[in-house]
Amino acid sequence: MSIETPALATTNEFIARHIGPRAVDTQAMLQLLGFDDIEALSAAVIPDSIKGTSVLDLPAGQGEAQALADIKAIAAKNQLFKSHIGQGYYPCHTPSPILRNLLENPAWYTAYTPYQPEISQGRLEALLNFQTLVSDLAGLPVANASLLDEGTAAAEAMTFCKRLSKNKASNTFFASQHCHPQTLDVLVTRAEPLGIEVVIGDEREISDAGAYFGALLQYPAANGDIFDYRALVERFHAAGALVAVAADLLALPLLTPPGEFGADVALGSAQRFGVPLGFGGPHAAYFATRDTFKRDMPGRLVGVSIDRHGKPALRLAMQTREQHIRREKATSNICTAQVLLANIASMYAVYHGPQGLTRIANRVHQLTAILAAGLTQLGLAVEQESFFDTLTLATGSKTADLHAQARAARINLREVDAERLGLSLDETTTQADVEQLWAIFADGQALPAFATLAARVASRLPAALLRQSAILEHPVFNRYHSETELMRYLRKLADKDLALDRSMIPLGSCTMKLNAASEMIPVTWAEFGALHPFAPAEQSQGYLELTRELEAMLCQATGYDAVSLQPNAGSQGEYAGLLAIRAYHQSRGDDQRDICLIPQSAHGTNPATASMVGMRVVVTACDARGNVDIADLKAKAEEHKDRLAAIMITYPSTHGVFEEGIREICEIIHANGGQVYIDGANMNAMVGLCAPGQFGGDVSHLNLHKTFCIPHGGGGPGVGPIGVKAHLAPFLPGHGQLERKQGAVSAAPFGSASILPITWMYIRMMGGEGLRRATQMAILNANYIARRLEEHYPVLYTGSNGLVAHECILDVRPLKESSGISVDDVAKRLIDYGFHAPTMSFPVPGTLMIEPTESESKEELDRFCDAMIRIREEIRAVEDGELDKDDNPLKNAPHTAAELVGEWTHRYSRELAVYPSASLIDGKYWPPVGRVDNVYGDRNLVCACPSIEAYQDA
Incomplete structure (x- = not known):
């Protein structure tokens, strides 16, 4: 007799792992803000004019194991041939200690610029x-x-x-x-x-x-x-x-x-x-x-x-x-x-050193010289007299057949033209690879004897261009050649830094999202990591499936009709977006449209990008609350209506507020013949709640390293795809490997393709509801911080309801007047408390812009708020004369361990300097240097490793 068991409900543990606050914490935070639930908070933050514009219709999120299994199946559709295509891309070996201790190490990949x-x-x-x-x-x-x-x-x-x-x-x-x-x-x-x-x-x-x-x-x-x-x-x-x-x-x-x-x-x-x-x-x-x-x-x-x-x-x-x-x-x-x-x-x-690099280069060249000698012996015409690692062969009418034979042997050669082909060797090439290449070209002839050729082949580098100067003489390139030494060197460097694996990085505008381990795992799979960007399309079906699905996911998130994944940074996404607008105008005969309106508050890349595409920037004013001055915008749009190309506007605003007039702004631009570029840097406040492609945007770039979880990596990689409405789709970036051949903005057709699985995994595991919840929690966390700190530091900008979006700006300028303490002093003092500083003096000089993301727990938010409150108390002690206005822990921050054990001459205690909070006793971060002198550095710039003499003197 069998007993039927009830069907087990599928569970998605990932959403709860991605979002920091627990249910009880969420309720406490909402209570502080005066809301019964997260939906009520969302309704209060999002302007009525754009409510209901989200078109996010994605399946329920998957658990980590299932999502990994699904992406593994996609990866398996990529075929890993031996690629001798070259053309600027070459197989190589990533040394295992670098793979494990750097590329796969959150101490390195979660760090900020x-x-x-x-x-x-x-x-x-x-x-x-x-x-x-x-x-x-x-x-x-x-x-x-x-x-x-x-x-x-x-x-x-x-x-x-x-x-x-x-x-x-x-x-x-x-x-x-x-x-x-x-x-x-x-x-x-x-x-x-x-x-x-x-x-x-x-x-x-x-x-x-x-x-x-x-x-x-x-x-x-x-x-x-x-x-x-x-x-x-x-x-x-x-x-x-x-x-x-x-x-x-x-x-x-x-x-x-x-x-x-x-x-x-x-x-x-x-x-x-x-x-x-x-x-x-x-x-x-x-x-x-x-x-x-x-x-x-x-x-x-x-x-x-x-x-x-x-x-x-x-x-x-x-x-x-x-x-x-x-x-x-x-x-x-x-x-x-x-x-x-x-x-x-x-x-x-560092690992290979000068001798190792020279040895690798010599081996690649010697194998190429042996290959060339064997091909000549087989009757092939090698076009090069001198070469390093690449050959071009005159193969005439046999060219297509040779490519077919090579692919039958799971080898890719470079397609030069109908009568020539090319091939490149690399660090991973072996004797067997050379012999296999000979076999493809032999046409029934006996293969050359590798050992015989190797014994007599001479260098094919031009004698007049052989390097005479030494390389990499600095000690750093001549010490860490054992795995033990390299492992310890990488650990020593990582220990000097503060990354997301140690504490919250509360940077406004730069959204330091959690880079979940399950999202990162596929990046180093060979099926994604070892594929040449110019491999034939039939070998990259896994990538093509992944990119098609990711484009559709991003269309859902943004409300746009088409997406290009090619731009490999937010700056390149901005550039590609304005190029699409420019090409659209030209296609309609409106070549004269070259004016780009940009609000005063815009991110600095916006005007720089407009200039790069040949547009003339006209700045529009902002009002006292940081919002776009719509009257000024309307006047300038009408003044330039015959030449208006676009507006570039960030939404939510650079000041961290959902501007209520965004629909009206879009309508003004459209009425005067322009296109609306909405900078997607702040999409983390919109996904699932509103969609720029539905409330007036014609194009947006997305920072996948902000909203969609690709790591910052210490200042890159970034990915900046663009979403566009249908009328701009024909003007998305092209590439020699794509259907549209012209208009490439990056060297590879899909830009930084190997990190796209991170975003695919994030969206697949979160699903539509999870993404929406993440946005709501990002808004909750930011408003919680703003509310906890507003009595200590003025919150510079809020919406009409007193709420912020996903980030808030604290005004430190009045403290400079009352105490002499600057925004720099507060930022450096936060290091003593174990925190990375918020964004300093952007978009408003003398302020701190804070963005916690949805992944920080209430405990971490409170720890940060407590630190900021303690710092305000220290400033008050300066104001009251209890701490000296010149010799105080803020002016001297951060404090190093070396300073602590030296002669102590300050008018405050060692304990106040380095243990201002009891929580630090359990896990103190010690900065390796004191406050760095920026002016000295710019006047006495040294931009390479110090000389060996300086190294020895030190």
Whole structure:
């Protein structure tokens, strides 16, 4: 006799794991705010004009195990062939201690951009190693802390050359036909709105170097050739033009570096240094230049300063030179680096050292030389006399058959044209791979003898271009070569930093979401990590299914009709969105529409982006409550109605408030012929409650590293896809690998594809109701903090109901007047309490913008509020004269352990300095340096690892 058991209800444990407050905590928080339930709070926060616009219709969320099983099934549809495609993307080995202790370690991937240097010394050191690696290999004195990919780095180099070239009469940029095709595509996209003419041709046939303000060359060339560019560079320089060289970083231990043959810029990808292919990204691009140009270099720059004790300390240098300050006059809109990937590359170099890198490069070249000798023996015509790792073969009418034979053997070769094919070798290539390639081309002939060829083959590098200068002499590249040493080095650096694995990071605008382990797991699966971005479509069916599903999910979340996943940062999403608007106007014959209205409160990337697409920025006013001044907006929209292209507006506003006039704003713009770009940086306050694509937006970019859980990684990767209404869909980014071939904004067709599974997993596990609940809890947590702190610090902006959206701004300016304590002092004092500072002085100078996210528990929110209240009491003690106005724990914060054990000369106790709260006794974070001197750092910039002599002196 069998006993029937009732069907077990399916459970989704993930939602409760993602959302921090428990039910009893939620009720207590609501009670403080005066609401009976979360629905009542949501109804009070969301303006009536946009209520009911959400179209979020997703299935119920799945449990973690089921979602992982489902994405595993999708991943299995990707076929992992051996790829010899090259073209800027190469298989490589990620050393296991770097994989486990960095890429998969939340201490590294949950960290924020190191704007607060005192709590970022570990990742700053790793980035300084990256800069030194690039500077050494490129032969140029200054390198940045990474860009997005090789294509966009080349585009940055073009505009860099335009600004700095002495040949001001020219508006033409030369790009070698030997550059990677995807680089040329991105270059052309970037040039057109700026009115720059790009001439693509053979650099060996240039007759008039004076026709160009700059040039881009590839070294080695995409087809494999290694050209001697020394005389050509001299000709360009004589004509007043600058020269940028896209160089293969792995070839540079063997070849004369670009800086030594006169290049003004060296750029390229660091992907070969241990970063997985990942179907095209994320990968760290590098950019190096001359010392003269360092203040014009795009991106972030790590420099060496001193702390208040005179001890060397690292920091991001010259932070005021870019978009947040310069706005439409900025030289770039870049707001994201590829820090996590740059750190992998830097540690790859640390682990292998100069001898190891040289050995890897030599082995790749030797295998290529052996391969070439064998192919020649088999009767193939190898086009290159000199090469590093890439060959082009003249295969005539046999080309298609050879590709078919290769794919039958699960090998991909590069499709050059109908009569030629290419192949590249890499770090993972073996003798068996070479012999298998010979077998494909042998056509029944006996295969060459590998050992015989290996014994007699000579280097095919040009003797005149062999590298003579040393590389990586700094001790950091010559010590950590055992796994024990590297593991401890990575741990030492991580211990210096404050990341989300230690405490809440309450940054407004930058939404430091939980990066759940189940979301992260698929990223390092080979099925996602080992696929070449230009593999044939039939081999990437898993990725195509994942991207189709993710695009549909994001359409549901935003209310838009179509999505492009190509932009690989929020800045690139902004750019792609405005390009779509521009192309739409042009398609209708409205070429004159070039005015972009931008509120005073906008994020600095907005005006910078508008400038990059050739639009003229007109600033609109905000009222006393921080909202867009609708009367001023209407007047300017009508004044410019014949030329109005767009408005860029952030919603909820940059001030953390749901502006009630958003529908009216959209209607005003549409009535005057413009399009509405709604910056999606604050989507974490909208998903499931309202949808920009339904209340007036024509296009929005989404920061997947904010709302949709992709990690910040210490300042990147980011992903910035755009959603558009149907009329803009034809103008989404194109790519040589996609149906629409023109208009690429990133080098790979799906941008940073290998981290898209994170967002897919998040949405799949949360489901529609879970996403809506997350938004509601983010709003609850922010309002709870605002209510708890409002009697201690004024909350600068609220809606008409006294509520904020998902973040709040605390006004610290009155305290400067009453006590001399600045917003910097409060931020640095928070470090002593074990917290990362909120966003400082943005969007309003002298304020703190706080965003807790939905994943922080009430206990953590209270711990942060208690710290802020204790800090206010310390400020009051300064106001009352109980603490000295110059020598107090705020002015001297943060306090280091070294300071504690030295002679104590302060007028307050050691205990108050380092244990201001009893909760710290159980888990104190000790900052490795005291307050860093920003002014000293900018005046005495050192942007590579200190010299060996300085290292020895220290």
